[in-house]
Amino acid sequence: TYLKVLDNCEWLRDMEPNFLAAFLRLQECTLLNICVILVSGVAWDKFYSRSCFETPVNIFFPHYARDELLTLLMLNWYPEVTPEFYESYVKLVLGVCHRYCRSLVELQHIADVNFEKYCSPLEGGKTDASNIKKLWQNIKPYLEASVNGLYLRSASSDVSRILAHCSLAQHDKRVSQLRHRGGSGWVYCE
Structure with a gap:
């Protein structure tokens, strides 16, 4: 048995x-035992045209729980700091962002972009690593700004990609579709 996995298959x-x-x-065309798995954040309805496709098996993946996100974000711990220090930072990021975003990719981006700002009071000797209150006061406005800019990075890159491949009329239709993204994944297996 062969598996063909197409992650982020929205490009199809x-x-x-x-x-x-x-x-x-693919299984019919190759005469091999192949299972095609299409991973997407877009619902099957957005792919489906009037062609006669069989309905795939939909598998919905729940969002990560907060403790799972903490564990996954801790995998990117910076060796320059102690694991406890980085864990306190990740907990602050989750405290601010988890309510609005559960995407591991977005949370990792926020954590990466703001970590240097979180550490900046340590560099000048303004505080030490145990003064979480001072570090929190320093990072709070940056994390709030990151929450306000959530998904703009991916949405703007999607819009740029669409503009490069579509006419203006198609662009308006696709932007409308981007605004109505679902949170499902689906697979197709024969």
């Missing part, structure tokens, strides 16, 4: 419909 929507159909019928 921009291809000719026959391309998606070929992936969905």
